[in-house]
Amino acid sequence: MTGTDRESATAPAAAPTGGEPRVWSVDEHLADIVRHVQPLEPLELQLLDAQGCVLVEDVTVPVALPPFDNSSMDGYAVRTADVADAAEDSPVRLTVIGDIAAGSGKLPRVRPGEAARIMTGAPLPPGAEAVVPVEWTDGGTGGGPATGMTAHSSDPRGAGGEVLVHRPAGARAHVRARGSDIAAGSLALAAGTVLGPPQIGLLAAIGRATVKVRPRPRVVVLSTGSELVPPGTELAPGQIHDSNSFALTAAARDAGAIAYRVSAVSDDAETLRATIEDQLIRADLLVTSGGVSVGAYDVVKEALSRPLDAPHDGSGVEEPPGAEEPRAGEPAAGGPESAAGDSGTAAGAAGEESTDGAPAAGDARGAAGGRSAAPSGGVDFRRLAMQPGKPQGFGRIGPDHTPVLTLPGNPVSAYVSFELFVRPAIHALMGVPDTRRETLRAVCPEGVASSPAGKRQFLRGRYADGTVSPVGGAGSHLVKALADADALIVVPEDTTSVAPGAEVDVILLR
Ligand SMILES: Nc1nc2c(c(=O)[nH]1)N[C@H]1C(S)=C(S)[C@@H](COP(=O)(O)OP(=O)(O)OC[C@H]3O[C@@H](n4cnc5c(N)ncnc54)[C@H](O)[C@@H]3O)O[C@H]1N2
Numbered sequence: 001m002t003g004t005d006r007e008s009a010t011a012p013a014a015a016p017t018g019g020e021p022r023v024w025s026v027d028e029h030l031a032d033i034v035r036h037v038q039p040l041e042p043l044e045l046q047l048l049d050a051q052g053c054v055l056v057e058d059v060t061v062p063v064a065l066p067p068f069d070n071s072s073m074d075g076y077a078v079r080t081a082d083v084a085d086a087a088e089d090s091p092v093r094l095t096v097i098g099d100i101a102a103g104s105g106k107l108p109r110v111r112p113g114e115a116a117r118i119m120t121g122a123p124l125p126p127g128a129e130a131v132v133p134v135e136w137t138d139g140g141t142g143g144g145p146a147t148g149m150t151a152h153s154s155d156p157r158g159a160g161g162e163v164l165v166h167r168p169a170g171a172r173a174h175v176r177a178r179g180s181d182i183a184a185g186s187l188a189l190a191a192g193t194v195l196g197p198p199q200i201g202l203l204a205a206i207g208r209a210t211v212k213v214r215p216r217p218r219v220v221v222l223s224t225g226s227e228l229v230p231p232g233t234e235l236a237p238g239q240i241h242d243s244n245s246f247a248l249t250a251a252a253r254d255a256g257a258i259a260y261r262v263s264a265v266s267d268d269a270e271t272l273r274a275t276i277e278d279q280l281i282r283a284d285l286l287v288t289s290g291g292v293s294v295g296a297y298d299v300v301k302e303a304l305s306r307p308l309d310a311p312h313d314g315s316g317v318e319e320p321p322g323a324e325e326p327r328a329g330e331p332a333a334g335g336p337e338s339a340a341g342d343s344g345t346a347a348g349a350a351g352e353e354s355t356d357g358a359p360a361a362g363d364a365r366g367a368a369g370g371r372s373a374a375p376s377g378g379v380d381f382r383r384l385a386m387q388p389g390k391p392q393g394f395g396r397i398g399p400d401h402t403p404v405l406t407l408p409g410n411p412v413s414a415y416v417s418f419e420l421f422v423r424p425a426i427h428a429l430m431g432v433p434d435t436r437r438e439t440l441r442a443v444c445p446e447g448v449a450s451s452p453a454g455k456r457q458f459l460r461g462r463y464a465d466g467t468v469s470p471v472g473g474a475g476s477h478l479v480k481a482l483a484d485a486d487a488l489i490v491v492p493e494d495t496t497s498v499a500p501g502a503e504v505d506v507i508l509l510r
C-alpha cells in the first residue's frame with residue numbers, strides 16, 4: 001500500500017472561522033498521517049521475529065511436503081496381498097522383520113509374508129504398500145486385538161516374532177504420500193501475506209529459517225506531565241499514576257509493534273527535547289501523551305513546535321506535514337499555537353522498558369528505511385472535530401524524519417486517539433493492507449442524550465448481539481468505563497442526540 005492510495009480518504013475541510021486555525025476532521029487528520037507514513041524497508045528476519053509481519057517475497061517450496069511416503073498410524077507396514085484375506089475370526093500371520101521409527105533412514109525391505117512394525121511419521125519401507133494400525137492386529141502378543149504398543153524403552157529389542165492381522169488394508173491405506181501437502185516448486189505463500197502462526201509453521205515445515213518481511217515497527221511511547229509517577233509508587237499530594245504510557249505501549253504491542261515505554265517526562269521542554277533526541281535512535285514512530293492543549297505547561301507543544309535541531313528563536317523552521325497543502329482562504333497549518341511554558345521540575349532522562357524480547361536500541365535497521373524523503377519539520381498541532389481527542393499533533397522529526405503523533409493526555413482521549421490514528425500509522429509502517437477495526441451498525445436501547453454539534457463523538461460502549469450500550473459518561477478521564485468497554489459508539493458530527501432504540505455506528509475494539 002502506498003501513501004498515495006490512501007489520499008482518497010481525505011474529507012472536505014471544515015470551514016475556517018475568522019483568524020482561528022482551522023479545525024481538522026477525523027478523516028483529514030488520519031489521511032494526512034497515512035500519507036506521510038511509508039512502509040518500512042524489508043528485512044530478512046528469523047521466523048519468530050517475522051510474526052505478524054507482511055511477507056514481501058513469494059515463497060516457493062524447495063522440497064515436497066511431506067518429503068517421503070510415510071505412515072499416518074502406529075502399526076505394521078504390509079503388502080496388501082498378504083492381508084487381503086484377513087478377518088476377525090481368521091487373522092493372517094506375518095513375520096515381523098523389525099521396527100521403523102520416525103526418523104529412520106535405513107529401511108528394511110518387506111517381502112511376501114513379512115511386516116515391519118512402523119510408527120506414525122516413519123517412512124514407508126520398500127515392498128510395503130499399506131499400513132495396518134496396531135489396533136487391527138494382536139500387536140505381536142499372540143492374543144486378541146491390541147490397544148497399543150509396548151514402549152520402546154521397556155522393550156529395546158524392538159519388534160520381532162510374528163503378528164496376527166485381523167483386517168485387510170487396501171493399497172496406500174494409512175500412507176501419507178510424498179508431496180500430498182504441497183508439491184516441490186509450488187507457491188507456499190504469496191508476497192503480501194501477513195504471517196500468523198500457521199504461516200510461520202508452514203515456512204518452518206518447508207525448511208525456511210528466515211524470510212523477507214517488512215519488520216514490526218519500533219514504537220517509543222513517552223508520556224509527559226510533572227504530576228505523573230509510576231505505578232508502585234506512593235502518591236504525594238497532587239500526583240497521579242502514569243497510566244497512559246502503559247495503555248499506549250500495550251496498545252502498540254497489540255497492533256503489532258515492538259514497543260518501548262519511556263517513564264514520564266516532567267513538564268520541561270528542554271528535558272523533553274533531550275529525551276526525545278535520545279529515543280529517536282530506536283524509533284520508527286514516536287507517540288507522546290499529554291502537553292498538547294492550551295495550558296501554560298503544555299510541554300509537548302512547546303518542545304516540538306520547532307525542529308529538534310532548530311535554535312530557540314525558531315529560525316530555520318521547516319514546514320511540518322499538513323502545512324504543505326494549505327486550503328484556500330485558510331492560514332497554513334503549523335506553527336505554535338501556544339509556546340508558553342514555565343519550566344517544571346526537570347525529571348532527567350527517563351527510565352524505560354521494552355515490551356518484548358525484540359532487539360533493543362540501534363538494531364540492524366537502516367536509518368531512514370521506508371520513511372518519506374520529505375523534509376523533517378516540527379510537529380503540526382491541530383484541533384480536531386472530535387470528542388474526546390480534540391488536541392492532536394503530527395509531524396516528522398529528527399534526522400530520519402521519524403513520524404511522531406502527539407496525543408492528548410486525558411487517558412480516554414489518548415486511547416481513542418491511538419485507535420483512530422496510531423494503530424493505522426503502525427499498520428502503514430508494516431505495510432499491512434487493511435487496518436480497519438470491524439465496524440457495524442447496532443441498536444442503542446439507551447440512546448445518546450446529547451452529543452456536541454460539529455464533532456464526531458466516540459463514546460465507550462459494550463456490544464453484544466446487535467445491541468450496544470454506553471458505558472460511563474463522555475468524560476475523558478473515565479478509565480474504569482474504558483476498561484469495561486469493548487466498543488466505541490460513533491455519533492456523527494451532524495447528530496446532537498440519538499433516540500433510544502435507534503441504530504448507531506459501532507467500532508469493535510477487539
Ligand atoms: N482551556 C482549555 N483547556 C483544555 C482544552 C481546551 O481546549 N481549552 N482542551 C481539553 C481537552 S479536550 C483535552 S483532551 C486536554 C488535553 O490536554 P493535554 O494533552 O495538554 O494533557 P495534559 O494537560 O497533560 O493532561 C490532561 C489530563 O490527563 C492527565 N494525564 C496526562 N497524562 C497522563 C498519563 N500519562 N496517565 C494518566 N493521566 C494522565 C492529566 O493529569 C490531566 O488530568 O486538555 C483539556 N483542557
Ligand code: MOO
Pocket residue numbers: 386387388389390391408410413414476
Ligand atoms: O478532546 Mo478532550 O480529548 O475532549 O478530553
